[in-house]
Amino acid sequence: MELKDKVAIITGASSGIGERTALLFAKEGAQLVLTDIDTEKGEKLVESIKNEGGKAVFLKADVSLPEASEETVKLAIKTFGKLDIAVNNAGISGAAAPVGEYDPQEWDKVVRINLSGVFYGMRYQIPAMLENGGGSIINVASILGSVGFAYSAAYVAAKHGVLGLTKTAALEYSAKGIRVNSTGPAFIKTPMIQDLDKDVLEQVVAKHAIGRLGKADEVAQLHLWLASQRSSFATGAYYPIDGGILHNKLLQP
């Protein structure tokens, strides 16, 4: 029980990486405030956690709205009395287009969810964690938080922004007991990538040194490590979990 009596917020919890992180955290004893815009799947998840004896509540909250993040933190305090852990995970991939043709409205949408959403989350999570003497914040970026990717300018720029935000918050709050880190999944088998063209997917798989896509459960394990005291000296860092794709250039003959 690595997270016994810990209270955690997980955004984007209705699907994929957020869902598997929620299930793992519940198994490790955490009390959970799960948020998403998909209420049906979020409420089902809460039911399944409760059926296993876990503690969880669901709130419909759009991370691109600061008031929704404030409400999420208030719910954590009201329901469980404190906040120890936050996984700012909600995200979208956005449309594919080159920079010179990228729709400005789509840009705004992706940046509001993937970058501003992480800021709005931390903006309200940090004061609650300070009240509680500390905590651990995990911001889910991507391998595309450290390298470029053609036709994905908004996503790539937002995820690079998440790394900068993480480093800065870590400088400001680590000495006060709040550790802040970001994670960098490569291509993980979740609904986010289900619409990728089959040929493109095959090429993508081939670029992972490990020869397959990642699993949401594997990313959840990294989130558990960062949430737990086992990572007590880790802060301000970026943790790729990428099956070797970032080193692909070195691996190719």
Ligand code: NAD
């Ligand atoms: P997913 O689509 O399975 O889950 C994303 C969840 O976020 C969904 O439940 C969705 O409803 C929710 N969401 C979307 N917009 C929201 C909003 N405005 N407010 C609240 N919730 C919202 O995707 P996933 O693969 O589990 O992605 C989770 C995170 O991991 C994202 O930040 C994504 O960028 C990142 N990531 C995913 C991959 C991958 O290959 N799957 C790779 C790198 C990084």
